[in-house]
Amino acid sequence: METQAFLVQQIVNALFLGSIYALIALGYTMVYGIIQLINFAHGEMFTAGSFIGLIVLGALQRMGFVESHFVLSMFVVFAMAMAYVAFLGVAIEHVAYKPLRRASRLSALLSALGMSIFLSNGMMLSQGVSDRAYPPVLGTGGIHVLGARITYGQIFIVAFAVALMVGLNLFVKKTKLGKAMRATAQNRRMAGLLGINIDKTIRTTFVIGPALGAAAGVMVGMYYGSVRFDMGFIPGIKAFAAAVLGGIGNITGAMVGGMLIGMVEVLWAAFLPSEWKDVTAFIVLILVLYFRPTGILGERVIEERV
Amino acid sequence: MNENGPAKAVLQLNEVHTYYGRIHALKGISCRIPSGGIVCLIGANGAGKSTTLMTICGVQPAAKGEILFEGRPIHRMRPEQIASLGISQVPEGRQIFPLMTTLENLEMGAYLRKDRDGIKRDLEKVYSLFPVLKERRNQLGGTLSGGEQQMLAIARALMSRPRLLLLDEPSLGLAPLLVERIFDTIQEINRAGTPIFLVEQNAQMALSISGWGYVMETGRIVLADRARALLEDEQVKKAYLGE
Amino acid sequence: MVRREIQRFCIYTLFLTILVLPMVGMRGPEFEARRAFTVLSVLVGVLLLTTVFRLLRETSFYRNLGQRIRQRRDRALGKIQVLPRPVALGSLFFLLALFPFAANNYVIDVAITVLIYVTLGLGLNVVVGLAGLLDLGYIAFYAVGAYTYSLLNLHYGIPFWFALPFGVVIGSLCGCIIGYPTLKMRGDYLAIVTLGFGEIIRLVLNNWDNLTKGPNGLLGMDKPKLILPSFSDGGLSWTVVPLKSLPSLYFVILAVALLTVIAVHRLNNSRIGRAWIAIREDETAAELTGIPTTLLKLLAYALGAVFAAVAGAFFAAKLSYTNPNFFVFLESCVVLSIVVLGGMGSIPGIILGALALIAIPELFRELASYRMLAFGGAMTVMMVLKPEGFIPATRRKRELHEEELESEEAADE
Ligand SMILES: Nc1ncnc2c1ncn2[C@@H]1O[C@H](COP(=O)(O)OP(=O)(O)OP(=O)(O)O)[C@@H](O)[C@H]1O
Numbered sequence A: 001m002e003t004q005a006f007l008v009q010q011i012v013n014a015l016f017l018g019s020i021y022a023l024i025a026l027g028y029t030m031v032y033g034i035i036q037l038i039n040f041a042h043g044e045m046f047t048a049g050s051f052i053g054l055i056v057l058g059a060l061q062r063m064g065f066v067e068s069h070f071v072l073s074m075f076v077v078f079a080m081a082m083a084y085v086a087f088l089g090v091a092i093e094h095v096a097y098k099p100l101r102r103a104s105r106l107s108a109l110l111s112a113l114g115m116s117i118f119l120s121n122g123m124m125l126s127q128g129v130s131d132r133a134y135p136p137v138l139g140t141g142g143i144h145v146l147g148a149r150i151t152y153g154q155i156f157i158v159a160f161a162v163a164l165m166v167g168l169n170l171f172v173k174k175t176k177l178g179k180a181m182r183a184t185a186q187n188r189r190m191a192g193l194l195g196i197n198i199d200k201t202i203r204t205t206f207v208i209g210p211a212l213g214a215a216a217g218v219m220v221g222m223y224y225g226s227v228r229f230d231m232g233f234i235p236g237i238k239a240f241a242a243a244v245l246g247g248i249g250n251i252t253g254a255m256v257g258g259m260l261i262g263m264v265e266v267l268w269a270a271f272l273p274s275e276w277k278d279v280t281a282f283i284v285l286i287l288v289l290y291f292r293p294t295g296i297l298g299e300r301v302i303e304e305r306v
Numbered sequence B: 001m002n003e004n005g006p007a008k009a010v011l012q013l014n015e016v017h018t019y020y021g022r023i024h025a026l027k028g029i030s031c032r033i034p035s036g037g038i039v040c041l042i043g044a045n046g047a048g049k050s051t052t053l054m055t056i057c058g059v060q061p062a063a064k065g066e067i068l069f070e071g072r073p074i075h076r077m078r079p080e081q082i083a084s085l086g087i088s089q090v091p092e093g094r095q096i097f098p099l100m101t102t103l104e105n106l107e108m109g110a111y112l113r114k115d116r117d118g119i120k121r122d123l124e125k126v127y128s129l130f131p132v133l134k135e136r137r138n139q140l141g142g143t144l145s146g147g148e149q150q151m152l153a154i155a156r157a158l159m160s161r162p163r164l165l166l167l168d169e170p171s172l173g174l175a176p177l178l179v180e181r182i183f184d185t186i187q188e189i190n191r192a193g194t195p196i197f198l199v200e201q202n203a204q205m206a207l208s209i210s211g212w213g214y215v216m217e218t219g220r221i222v223l224a225d226r227a228r229a230l231l232e233d234e235q236v237k238k239a240y241l242g243e
Numbered sequence C: 001m002v003r004r005e006i007q008r009f010c011i012y013t014l015f016l017t018i019l020v021l022p023m024v025g026m027r028g029p030e031f032e033a034r035r036a037f038t039v040l041s042v043l044v045g046v047l048l049l050t051t052v053f054r055l056l057r058e059t060s061f062y063r064n065l066g067q068r069i070r071q072r073r074d075r076a077l078g079k080i081q082v083l084p085r086p087v088a089l090g091s092l093f094f095l096l097a098l099f100p101f102a103a104n105n106y107v108i109d110v111a112i113t114v115l116i117y118v119t120l121g122l123g124l125n126v127v128v129g130l131a132g133l134l135d136l137g138y139i140a141f142y143a144v145g146a147y148t149y150s151l152l153n154l155h156y157g158i159p160f161w162f163a164l165p166f167g168v169v170i171g172s173l174c175g176c177i178i179g180y181p182t183l184k185m186r187g188d189y190l191a192i193v194t195l196g197f198g199e200i201i202r203l204v205l206n207n208w209d210n211l212t213k214g215p216n217g218l219l220g221m222d223k224p225k226l227i228l229p230s231f232s233d234g235g236l237s238w239t240v241v242p243l244k245s246l247p248s249l250y251f252v253i254l255a256v257a258l259l260t261v262i263a264v265h266r267l268n269n270s271r272i273g274r275a276w277i278a279i280r281e282d283e284t285a286a287e288l289t290g291i292p293t294t295l296l297k298l299l300a301y302a303l304g305a306v307f308a309a310v311a312g313a314f315f316a317a318k319l320s321y322t323n324p325n326f327f328v329f330l331e332s333c334v335v336l337s338i339v340v341l342g343g344m345g346s347i348p349g350i351i352l353g354a355l356a357l358i359a360i361p362e363l364f365r366e367l368a369s370y371r372m373l374a375f376g377g378a379m380t381v382m383m384v385l386k387p388e389g390f391i392p393a394t395r396r397k398r399e400l401h402e403e404e405l406e407s408e409e410a411a412d413e
């Protein structure tokens, strides 16, 4: 009984953490797919989302709005955070990446690193160096499943993350803009010849990816109860590892990779010394890449070097 | 050079220069495509034929000179704007979207169109032109054979209902029988009213279906004449027809 | 033109407003209007200046001015190049050798740091610039060098110069260990894997308390010693001089950096160097022409690691202290930016890059908290303005040039 409850609990934890990594990894993979750039500033977008979530949530709570209209205020918090970070993503793409589209990939990579350093220090200066507490809005209520306690907060977050991923899949597979995005990722020049506005498509990617990262940021803030200017770094590189693990550029791969990294990390933390848990993502990554150099679901082969 | 090009042009290039960085790829190209006709452009490897097409489509914009499409200057426009005017290109090497199905590839061809019924009808039309594409409609583009990909590339270009079709070496790497079929199809498309600008290595074949031909060498047009006259031209025979 | 610039300005201002006001203004429950609007107005001011600049650039006055400045500069540069190379290099040596006698300790300290980073940059250049292998965990080898010396010295009392070979061997071993699993991977996969290795090494140093004392770090290593002849008591005798003063340390690291420069310069023009470049340009083709790519890639990692390990050992000896926080990812970024900003593969570029990235931020020490902000921003701006770096490697220039010439020739046939 005990072990069963423990297992269920760990599975829930893994699902939660995996969803977070998957959401962040999607941003890396989409951007990589379309402009072959590792967007190092993505971890900072996650943090920015978390901060904006905190700001909006705090304001709503002071107005007493959260108690009266819980669902609506959740919606507002996520929407505002995602919108803000989408703006941030578009701005960064325009300033730091667009001028480098024809330059070497290393230049663009350094530009991204510069943006990452700039943003994390900017947030440190504007929001402070120390942990900032998130209002505990998710509550402690929950249900018991097979002896394990699952809070409503966990259910809400996992459900919302899954909904976002399903939505993204539908968007990419079914809508015109989504198909344009895939076409641009696969062959940019041809997409242009067919009348697809490349700049607009890339900008769309920089709306969606960062917005998903922002959602993950708000979720982490609500779940763990605090935000910090540098909290994006570790989840950022783990999510990046997840994206590579799944096969970078591959959207399904990012989800699979995220879940896998989340799962391994939870298992490790449950049974092995937890101060080493940050190593697990990399060990899994290196092992998988050693045996499958193109990731689990294979890499989208882009021969054309831009 | 024969300056009396064909009359009433859909497309006209005047003294067009294009650079890749500092490499001067087009050094003052002038040519005309008549409405309703087939014009071909032949020349050795690296002459700048593909560059000419990419310049027309705005992918590698002209640095100097002008390009008029139906009388409108288009040389300052971006590729998607030019595409929306009705210029459609089947680029060198097919450029199929490898991770999209045949059907999705065809849909991308109709990206700029809003008329759903028209798209559906055109889909049936290209399927009847290339029945094999219908069989393969749910197969990923990257897994099609070379010939199927070439057909798909042409079909995709047709899906936009082009007012001008640019073809870059449609016969490259295809079996002789298939080459003939592709050329038949090109003529069929042209008979239905679409003017065609055809770039080819297979000069014999290209000239035989064209009304007018241009010969290009290292960034310049060195010969322009009726296709029939070019077929008889001693220089052309020696250099491009292998006689 | 003017209308488009004004439109641009308005849109950018809107974006800045949206991005700045909530993040800067809402630190607590109240909206701090003064703070937020101060930051915003500074940013909009910068934006306004660039807009004005962009408009001015189009005017004929400015264009003429630009041309005149360029002519002057070319003339000035021409004069410098008139100096024969040995003379130029000789005077440079002279200046470098005299430098500690003219500078105070703080400046010498900065110079030592710059030289350490020159060594690191040149080492990473072997991996990234020559062999084209992206390495985001390079600083780990620096850590390996630092910890190898520290542990050997603290536990076994091994002096610096005897510990150095161990550092070199262990560093190159680590290079091979990290290199080996990544051999099959290409391009960007390397980035995350090397980053991961870098983090693993840092975490090991951080968590292995028994050996490394964890986050507290290791303290009290000996400084390097030199054996110098002395004539003080009449006859010749040898004395062991510990290099305690900064100037003496400066000379040692100067020698290390110079040796690195010479080594990398020779590598650049060696058969191995050319093979690396072939791998960088097209690995499959290189493999097909019979270049042992696997071996050479491992060699690149190992050699790069050796330079970093030497720099690391020196760094630990200089401070007599080391801890895992010296070796964070940011440091790898700094070294990589030195390589790329300087102009991939060019030795003068890397030296200039190290000066720019290490010495200039030192000037703004007081503004500590804004320093990294500016560093990040400058990195992006630099890349956007000069993606090929300050001084692009001559080989690349030549390559480009040849291509041009060939096509010209072809065209004129
Ligand atoms: N992306 C590019 N960057 C630099 N130079 C290029 C590029 N594309 C083409 N060139 C150069 O421009 C010239 C013309 O090339 P283009 O592709 O137009 O030739 P082509 O006539 O189509 O040849 P082919 O028959 O082999 O297809 C060549 O010298 C080529 O090397």
Ligand SMILES: [Mg+2]
Pocket: B049, B050, B051, B092, B168
């Ligand atoms: Mg061509």
